[in-house]
Amino acid sequence: MLQAEKSDLPWLTKSNQQGRDVLAAQHILQLKGLCVGLINETKLDRSEEKTIIRRVLHGDTAAYESLIAHYQPRVFATARKYARRESEVEDIVQEIFIKAFKKLDSYREEAPFEHWLMKISVRTCYDYLRKHQRNKVSSFSDIAQEDFDLLEVIGEEKHPTREKQEAINKLVHDLLERLQPAARMVITLLDIEGKSVKEIAKITGWSVSLVKVRAFRARKQMRKILEDFNQEKYL
Incomplete structure (x- = not known):
């Protein structure tokens, strides 16, 4: 099961709630820049992907950039099917990667990470359509x-x-x-x-x-x- 124990993540303990919130907030701010910025595309095989996910779950949040770099083209392509303005596309992509980051401990490695991420992508696009429906x-x-x-x-x-x-x-x-x-x-x-x-x-x-x-x-x-x-x- 791909899930780190709380003992492995000191910033997830109740006694360090404030530190966890600060770290999460800081990294999400960084993600907002990474998700829509120019990142050199990274090719990852399945084993490398699993290793990176485990690193992120064990506190190496900076490793998440590699997942963004690998999946950014696919996620952008999905978002562009549901939004026309590039600023809207960027907002959707940003939200997708931030949601995936926050929910990463719910991912199970029996299934391909790409499938899990695409579910989040499509559902985020659907939420966008309902919120920004134009007549x-x-x-x-x-x-x-x-x-x-x-x-x-x-x-x-x-x-x-x-x-x-x-x-x-x-x-x-x-x-x-x-x-x-x-x-x-x-x-x-x-x-x-x-x-x-x-x-x-x-x-x-x-x-x-x-x-x-x-x-x-x-x-x-x-x-x-x-x-x-x-x-x-x-x-």
Whole structure:
């Protein structure tokens, strides 16, 4: 079991509560800079990862930087699927790594650390969506007709140009922003990332049946958005 005893961590004892709080606060302040700063990407194998986690749990909190460096690209990529502004992406990434740091003693090494971290990442992104939900379902005036025309060529071109692919990605993001948080989450995981229903259930904590229901409702909502656009463009 990957969990340090309190006797191994003097700054976790009740008699040193103030020292623990100061140390934790100091390190979290450091993490806020590390999470969004430029860190040279670190490649870690499974055994190195376990060693680093044990070091962090035994008080070497500075070792956590290696985990940030290793997983930062993956976490940033996940956050960018749910937020557009870079400042918002950075806030999400920062919150993910701080949550993981605070909950590290709950990690069990039987499962890959990456899976554990991605659960935290996806759930943090979901919390962000619910907290910052924008009402963009009333009008399509901010989406150009030529952007929507790309939908007709997505299936026809196996290798679209970089510019066209970027435009398609932007359009997809615009459409996803019009979905409710749960709908956006399930569409992103199921249709964009290609995860199975069981994988989504494990990541989100939802039941398999709830994932299926939310996927059905999300696709129905997406079809309604497209129908509304088709009606609006001919008005």
